[in-house]
Amino acid sequence: MPKWGELIDFSPVAALINIVDVLLVWFVFYQLIKIIKGTKAVQLLKGIFVIIIVRVLTDVFSLDTLRFLMDQVLPFGFLAIIIIFQPELRRALEQLGRGRLFARTNLQEDDERERLMGAIIKSVSYMAKRRIGALISIEKETGLSEYIETGIPLHADITSELLINIFIPNTPLHDGAVILQKNQIAAAGCYLPLSESSFISKELGTRHRAAIGLSEVTDAITIIVSEETGAVSITATGDLDRNLSMEEFEARLRRVWFGSAPEQVDHSIWKWRRKNG
Structure with missing residues (x-):
């Protein structure tokens, strides 16, 4: 043996x-x-x-x-x-x-990130000045497939012109949310879960409640442009920052999306979780 x-x-x-x-x-x-x-x-x-x-x-x-x-x-x-x-x-x-199983999947390199940031900032600035209501969600680690399926699939490149046209009032896709997945607009007219939190101000509408609701169950970032005031807000990790200037909006978006740029906070930013007093 x-x-x-x-x-x-x-x-x-x-x-x-x-x-x-x-x-x-x-x-x-x-x-x-x-x-x-x-x-x-x-x-x-x-x-x-x-x-x-x-x-x-x-x-x-x-x-x-x-x-x-x-x-x-x-x-x-x-x-x-x-x-x-x-x-x-x-x-x-x-x-x-397709021979793509082992292909590189990280499409958001520095140049692409800057292009995406520029497209989003340009579209949000345009819509805010004209009080065009908008709801834009950005997928991060947690998949948003179940919410994408509720909308109209687009799978289009992210451009400021397309984002603006989607939210033009009285167009077929202006209601609901646009969901960005990687470097594409995955779908438009999507339904997001509404938050039931009692801490949310009564003055906030459906768009804000939907943005907060999505941030409560995923790590997605959602941008809101108010149709009534043109104010720009952003939600991430259950927090809502309201009435942001474009400089504050860009800094906040970079921090929560890419982990860069220090967060700029002043009296105009209101955390919906914070209790009065």
């Missing part, structure tokens, strides 16, 4: 093959994580990990009844994963067919 050491190949070639094998597995998992990043699949994965942990604990603490129930459920786990992650699996296969 061969000894343990004789079963293992310690040659440099074998070591190199093992290293390449591990790196390939790591790379595949990394790309899969990038595919599901920003979608609801992330939350579903957390739920799967909880189930696995519970199954392990049933063995550790000899929870026979719970272990029996888990053993009845887990065999169907593979089929459940296929059903639950069907959109993500389909997207991965489509990208693989």
